[in-house]
Amino acid sequence: MPDGVIDADTIEPAGGNKCASCGSPHLTEGKTPLCSECREKFINYPIPNSIKAASFVILLIVVFSLVTFPAQLNSILLLEKAKKAIENKEYVTAEKNLEKFISKNPNHLEANSYLLITSYYNDELDKMNTAYLKIQDEKYEDEELLAKVENTIKSAGICFGSDSLHNYMEVADTLLPLKKRLTDFLSTHKDDLSAKLLMARINLSEKEYDEAEKIYDELYAVEPNSVEILDGIVSTKRMLHKYDEAMKLCEKTLSVNKQYVSVLAQKARILISVYKEKESLKLAKATVELNPKDAYAAATLAIAYHFNKMPEDRDKVLASISNDSEESAAYIQIAKDIINGKEKLR
Amino acid sequence: MFFIPGFLISLVTFPGVIVHEIAHQLFCRWFKVPVFEVCYFRLENPCGYVIHEIPSSKIQSIMISIGPFIVNTLIGFLIALPAVIPVFMTNNPNTFNYVLIYLGVSIAMHAFPSKGDANAILEAIKEDDTPLAAKIIAYPVVGFIYLGSIGSFFWLDLIYGIAVCVWLPKYLISLLA
Structure with a gap:
């Protein structure tokens, strides 16, 4: 720590009524006898050029810092917002912020770890895989964080x-149908959850709702x-018209991921x-x-407009x-079938 | 307590010493107080000083003494601010970011006024004509300066530098998020 101010009484007055610096008799007010010219000179005590240059460099660095800070701040705020969204179980918001952050910091460990987690909760397994790599x-x-990542990977194992x-x-x-191969596999691996999940999905897509439900x-x-399981079970219960159960499971899923x-x-459907058309x-x-961009959500909105008598x-x-995908085309077709009365929603 | 000779600390953190003395000098200039000698840096104790006239106003005395506290804190904080994010939060720093952190901490850790600064205030307020309000402000300031001076033995100045340049920005950023 530098010793800063030393009092000025080391300067001896040249004489009682004379300027301590030049000896002029014309003194100005102040504790040290100084004429106005000398007082002004001492007030503006020269700063050496080397110190001025150093100060200029420091000033430049301050300006640089102020100019670069907003970009840095915006970047880190994306990560902080993502973390807060994860705490609030708002994984879509979290993922949007993380993707923006990662576009600027592609190898950021923490952000990619959180992206892996959010991708799992948003059922985006390709993104999850990219983050994992x-x-x-x-x-x-x-x-x-490592424990969170490991738990997520463990939970996602069932999907992969x-x-x-x-x-x-x-x-x-491979000539045998997938369902047959799965049945054979399950006969010897009864506790394989991933195989069971795959079988449930096949049952659901083939409208074998009772088997799927079981x-x-x-x-x-x-x-x-598991959001994957919850998503499937909600679909199954809904297709079986077990709306109370389906609604409870929707709430359960949304307690895991609000978004x-x-x-x-599905809840809207x-x-x-x-x-409850208006609510829907x-x-x-x-x-x-x-x-x-979610085709299923958009198709649901179209159906909701239909039941609210808003055809345009x-x-x-x-x-x-x-x-652009088979899945999207299927969602559009189902929505059209519901609108045309070919498929019943209630 | 880990002991490092003061001159070595001053040598490593010399930008802070220079800014400290410039701050004293600039506050003297703003208050139109004559300055008779300035040492911006040296490897002796004190490692820098400003000899100036005792101002007629007690507030000016206080302000000149605590000027570096304001200037060094502000400049140290501003310099380190953008570097804190890549170094401590996003883990993608470059060499320049480390330079900024070093510079910021060096400057901020020399924010504390010295015992000399405290003595200058004390001398000024001891005078009979010192208003009560000035004494009420000045005595705690002097107390804090002495505490800071004692604390520097326990690296309080370095802790303060890190607090200003690392913890404070991180805290403010977390508030904004």
Whole structure:
């Protein structure tokens, strides 16, 4: 710590009534006898050029800091907002912020770890895989974050399929239908959750709702917080017109991820089924706002417009859904079938 | 307590010493107080000083003494601010970011007024004509300066520098998020 101010009484007055510096008799007010010229000179005591240059450099650095700070701040705020959103279980918001942050900091361990977590909760397994590839060989200092990542990977294992399932599928006769191969596999691997989940999905897509429900109930008993299982079980209960159960499971899913788009859209469809059309429309709109690219959410909005007798809005939404994938095309078709009365929603 | 000779600390953190003395000098200039000698940096004790006239106003005395506290704190904080994010929060720092942190901490840790500064205030307020309000402000200031001076033995100045340049920005950023 520098010693700063030393009092000025080391300067001896040249004479009682004379300037201590030049000896002039014309003194100005002040504790040291100085004439106005000398006082002014001492007030403006010269700063050496080297110090001026150093000060200029420091000033430049301050300006640089002030100029670069907003960009840095915006970047870190994205990560902080994502973390807060994760705390609030708002995984879509978290993921949006994380993706913006990662576009500027592509190898950021913490952000990629959180992206892995949010992708899982948003049922975006490709994104989850990409994040995993970035972090798989990294060393963690944050043990808590590492534990969260490991738990998420463990939970997601059910969606990716077990090793034994993969091994079996590699050697199984590919000419046999998938369902048959799965049945064979399950006969010897009764506790393989990933195989069961796959079978439940096949049952659901083939409209074998009772079989699907049975498997989903079993899976739910083992993994009550798996969003994949919850999503499937909500669909199954809804298709079986078990709306109260489906609604409870929607709430359960939304307690895990408040912004789970697929389940929010399903909830909107359940609301139509129980004749709460206005409520359904409100929820369907909010869901599309969360993820405007989600074809299922958009198709749900079109259906909600239809049941709220708003055909122009319905057609506009239907036309806006991109049918660039088989899945999207299927969602559009189902929505059209419901609108045309071919398929019953209630 | 880990002991490092003062001159070595001053040598490593010399930008802070220079800013400290410039701050004294600038406050003298703003208050139109004549300055008779300035040493911006040296490897002796004190490592820098400003000899100036005792101002007629007690508030001016206080302000000249605590000027570096304001200036060093502000400049140290501003310099380190953008570097805190890549170094401590996003883990993608470059060499320049580390330079900014070093510079910011060096400057901020020399924010504390010295015992000399405290003595200057004390001398000024001891005079009979010192208004009560000035004494009420000045005595706690002097007390804090002495405490800071004692605390520097326990690295309080370095802790303060880190607090201003690392903890404070991190805290403010977390508030904004």
